[in-house]
Amino acid sequence: MNYINYLIVNKDIIIKELFNHLQIILYALPFAILIGVGTGILISKHQKLSKYVLYLTSILMTIPSPALFGIMVIILGPFKLGLGKPPAIIALVIYSLLPMIRNTLSAIKSISKEMIDSAKGMGMTEMQILFKIKIPLSLPIIMSGIRNSIVMGIGIAAIGYYISAGGLGYFIFAGLSRGRYEMIITGIILLASLGMGFNYLLLKIESLLTPKGLRFKN
Amino acid sequence: MPIKFINVSKKFKDVYAVKNLNFEIDDKKITVLIGPSGCGKTTTLKLINRLIERTSGEILINGLSIDKIDKIELRRKIGYVIQEIGLFPHYTVFDNIAVVPKLLNWPKNKIKNRVIELLNLVNLDFKEVINKYPYELSGGQRQRVGVARALAADPELLLMDEPFGAIDPINREILQDVLLNIQKKLKKTILFVTHDIREAIKLGDKIAVFKDGEIQQYDSTINLIKNPKNKFIENILGINAKLNYLEFVKVEKFIEKDFLVTNSISNINKIEKECLIIFTNKFEGFVLKTDIKKGHIKIRNDYVTPDQSVLEALNIMFKHNIHCLPVIEKNNEIKGIIKYEKIILK
Amino acid sequence: MNLFDYLFNNYQIVLQRTSEHIIVFLISWSASVLIGLLIGILITREKMQKYTNFVLTLSSIAQSIPSVAIIALVFLFFGIGKLTAIFSLFIYSLVPVIFNTASGIINIDKTIIEVAEGMGMSKKEILFKVELLIALPTIFSGIRNSAVINIATATVAAVIGGGGLGVIIFTGLAHYNVSIIFAGVLPVSILAITIDSILAILEKKLVSKGLLYEEGKL
Numbered sequence: 172m173n174y175i176n177y178l179i180v181n182k183d184i185i186i187k188e189l190f191n192h193l194q195i196i197l198y199a200l201p202f203a204i205l206i207g208v209g210t211g212i213l214i215s216k217h218q219k220l221s222k223y224v225l226y227l228t229s230i231l232m233t234i235p236s237p238a239l240f241g242i243m244v245i246i247l248g249p250f251k252l253g254l255g256k257p258p259a260i261i262a263l264v265i266y267s268l269l270p271m272i273r274n275t276l277s278a279i280k281s282i283s284k285e286m287i288d289s290a291k292g293m294g295m296t297e298m299q300i301l302f303k304i305k306i307p308l309s310l311p312i313i314m315s316g317i318r319n320s321i322v323m324g325i326g327i328a329a330i331g332y333y334i335s336a337g338g339l340g341y342f343i344f345a346g347l348s349r350g351r352y353e354m355i356i357t358g359i360i361l362l363a364s365l366g367m368g369f370n371y372l373l374l375k376i377e378s379l380l381t382p383k384g385l386r387f388k389n
Numbered sequence: 390m391p392i393k394f395i396n397v398s399k400k401f402k403d404v405y406a407v408k409n410l411n412f413e414i415d416d417k418k419i420t421v422l423i424g425p426s427g428c429g430k431t432t433t434l435k436l437i438n439r440l441i442e443r444t445s446g447e448i449l450i451n452g453l454s455i456d457k458i459d460k461i462e463l464r465r466k467i468g469y470v471i472q473e474i475g476l477f478p479h480y481t482v483f484d485n486i487a488v489v490p491k492l493l494n495w496p497k498n499k500i501k502n503r504v505i506e507l508l509n510l511v512n513l514d515f516k517e518v519i520n521k522y523p524y525e526l527s528g529g530q531r532q533r534v535g536v537a538r539a540l541a542a543d544p545e546l547l548l549m550d551e552p553f554g555a556i557d558p559i560n561r562e563i564l565q566d567v568l569l570n571i572q573k574k575l576k577k578t579i580l581f582v583t584h585d586i587r588e589a590i591k592l593g594d595k596i597a598v599f600k601d602g603e604i605q606q607y608d609s610t611i612n613l614i615k616n617p618k619n620k621f622i623e624n625i626l627g628i629n630a631k632l633n634y635l636e637f638v639k640v641e642k643f644i645e646k647d648f649l650v651t652n653s654i655s656n657i658n659k660i661e662k663e664c665l666i667i668f669t670n671k672f673e674g675f676v677l678k679t680d681i682k683k684g685h686i687k688i689r690n691d692y693v694t695p696d697q698s699v700l701e702a703l704n705i706m707f708k709h710n711i712h713c714l715p716v717i718e719k720n721n722e723i724k725g726i727i728k729y730e731k732i733i734l735k
Numbered sequence: 736m737n738l739f740d741y742l743f744n745n746y747q748i749v750l751q752r753t754s755e756h757i758i759v760f761l762i763s764w765s766a767s768v769l770i771g772l773l774i775g776i777l778i779t780r781e782k783m784q785k786y787t788n789f790v791l792t793l794s795s796i797a798q799s800i801p802s803v804a805i806i807a808l809v810f811l812f813f814g815i816g817k818l819t820a821i822f823s824l825f826i827y828s829l830v831p832v833i834f835n836t837a838s839g840i841i842n843i844d845k846t847i848i849e850v851a852e853g854m855g856m857s858k859k860e861i862l863f864k865v866e867l868l869i870a871l872p873t874i875f876s877g878i879r880n881s882a883v884i885n886i887a888t889a890t891v892a893a894v895i896g897g898g899g900l901g902v903i904i905f906t907g908l909a910h911y912n913v914s915i916i917f918a919g920v921l922p923v924s925i926l927a928i929t930i931d932s933i934l935a936i937l938e939k940k941l942v943s944k945g946l947l948y949e950e951g952k953l
Contacts, residue, residue, distance in 0.1 A: 230928055233883050233924075233931045234923075234927060235887030235924070237887075237901060237905070238887075238890065238904060238919065238920040238923045240908070241904050241907065241908065241917070241919065242920055242924075244916055245738070245913050245917055253911070254911065322799045325801055326801025326802055326803055326804075327801075329801060329803045330891070334908060340803065343803055344894060346807075347807070347810065347894050352811065355810070355811060356811070358804070358807060359807050362800070362804040363800045366800045366801050366804070367799050367800060369799075370795075370796070438853050440849060440853055461856075461857050462855065463855070464852070464854060464855030465854070467855075469850065469853035469854060471849075471853075473844075475844075475846045475847050475849070475850030477847065477851075477865060477869070477945075478847075478869060479943035479945045480943070480945060488854055489854055489855065492854075492855060492856065492860065522943070523945060524945060
């Protein structure tokens with residue numbers, strides 16, 4: 172009963188922080204896709220370069236998220252951008268790069284030269300090859316990179332509370348320091364359902380985008 | 390290792406995969422199981438190494454029920470080759486071939502020597518392939534390693550499930566010859582599943598034709614071609630079987646002992662046998678009974694080797710208008726003779 | 736203010752927090768690797784195979800729940816302290832090990848297992864000489880993933896009394912003190928990268944080169 176009371180009293184702040192949380196992720200997403208997929212496509216022709224870029228991004232991903240937020244504060248501090256949403260968004264973009272680049276590379280790799288050649292042989296134009304072969308084949312793999320980034324981002328954005336970016340981290344961290352169980356429970360429920368919900372939703376989209384002939388791989 | 394099937398059936402749910410199998414697989418011979426997919430030939434194979442357990446009946450190996458032998462031990466005594474080969478991707482060629490010897494705790498030196506011996510046997514260059522992983526080999530090389538692996542612990546029995554099915558025709562022919570060569574040297578009991586009648590005729594001493602889980606006909610290759618029991622067998626054989634088989638059946642399958650040997654032609658006047666072979670320390674020629682009957686002794690020099698095709702033998706016979714030919718091994722050993730009327734089918 | 740000030744002036748604190756971090760990591764991570772491998776192997780045994788997919792689905796859902804939520808959840812039941820922290824880290828880093836062990840094993844080509852059986856390998860020999868060795872690349876990526884996640888989550892676990900370098904980072908973030916942040920960020924990043932590199936070297940040593948082709952690393 173008490174808990175429902177809490178929800179009613181605090182519904183505004185809950186909605187506000189949920190919105191904040193999603194905002195961080197949604198702002199980061201287009202940058203992550205643009206930079207990640209773009210880099211993936213650009214470096215796909217150079218094997219050595221792809222290897223180095225993948226290695227570099229995998230090192231970046233090893234850095235624990237609170238530490239990466241710290242690094243953002245350190246780097247952006249001098250520009251007066253050390254607090255608030257910008258460092259959180261940038262940290263998220265950096266984290267998203269690895270799954271984006273990796274999946275883009277493997278998507279491009281999955282389209283064999285033979286397949287393109289046979290498409291050309293059948294008389295497809297460059298445009299038709301792009302829309303009928305390259306995009307349908309690579310979209311699901313790239314989508315799974317996007318899903319990974321988003322699901323990861325939901326957890327990482329929670330740390331944003333510590334740099335005044337707002338978001339659902341507030342309920343957990345403030346709840347912990349104040350010993351307010353109803354806040355913590357709210358944080359857990361929202362974060363967990365956001366993570367599971369987005370994962371489920373994006374998986375569905377992924378499988379809808381996957382051509383039927385490729386589905387057996389999952 | 391002779392194998393005997395007594396009333397063997399296997400049911401999957403309510404459907405019989407094989408039904409009332411009663412047949413005997415000859416020791417040291419190649420027996421081919423052939424039939425359309427789903428006919429039960431692969432099931433029959435797997436019943437022997439107990440990858441599939443039969444529903445009823447009895448299978449005897451060397452007169453002993455396979456249930457009396459520990460499953461693991463039984464399998465280690467049987468070589469097993471399948472179409473997908475199933476080489477272990479994480480093992481090198483050496484380790485793949487050494488699997489069973491290692492399971493049997495052979496000493497290291499013995500294993501190494503065995504691997505070298507086997508690679509020679511399947512015509513692979515030891516130095517070239519020994520440290521390679523399966524992905525670095527061609528399809529043909531992989532299947533050779535698969536055969537070598539199956540032979541590793543010198544099993545008396547070899548089960549081969551469409552081993553060359555996924556290999557291109559040219560390499561398939563080569564591998565079939567490799568197998569025949571191995572068989573000549575090692576004399577294993579081989580059970581060979583295929584759906585390619587050409588392969589069956591070329592390799593099989595005996596052929597069992599399967600349909601819907603039952604054996605339609607089980608006979609020596611030549612008898613099967615000569616006397617197909619029903620329409621189904623005729624269809625499997627194909628229209629040209631009676632002619633085609635000449636090309637890929639070897640002379641050795643028709644060798645007869647209807648001959649005499651002499652070291653000089655001086656004592657010839659009449660002979661009991663069809664053919665008189667003149668032999669001192671090497672093959673000198675031969676004389677035919679029919680020639681003697683006609684009153685003129687003619688020494689002929691033609692012969693065939695056991696691994697030549699029957700078609701080649703027939704060509705020589707046609708050329709000289711004769712009805713039999715001596716079969717002489719390359720090292721000048723007399724094997725016997727081959728007769729026209731045995732080759733030509735009604 | 737110099738970036739290295741806090742690090743140099745309080746290196747003893749930093750060292751102590753680092754060793755705390757390492758200890759918490761080692762205890763919780765090795766437990767999750769051991770138990771994760773065990774569960775992963777158990778659920779792929781013949782008699783358990785009907786549950787394999789269920790466990791795989793469950794663990795993939797669990798992987799989409801943010802670590803912060805798990806930490807908070809464990810806190811709700813066990814309160815604050817090192818053991819709570821270790822337990823939540825154990826739970827969270829258990830999931831990728833189970834997932835990768837099980838999926839690595841069930842994705843092995845069935846004919847390879849059948850041939851192994853046909854050659855007369857016992858169930859135990861098949862497990863140790865075939866299944867685990869062929870699944871090793873997947874298992875290793877699960878173990879590495881688990882280590883990286885563990886170190887990162889251990890940082891966050893500072894908020895429920897886990898100690899470690901997270902304490903320094905969160906203190907720095909709370910005071911918006913770049914020098915303190917840096918004193919936590921630097922060692923934790925080095926720690927994460929070092930552990931991952933050690934595991935990468937180990938992986939290279941242990942995984943058969945014959946599997947690189949299938950992994951697409953050639």
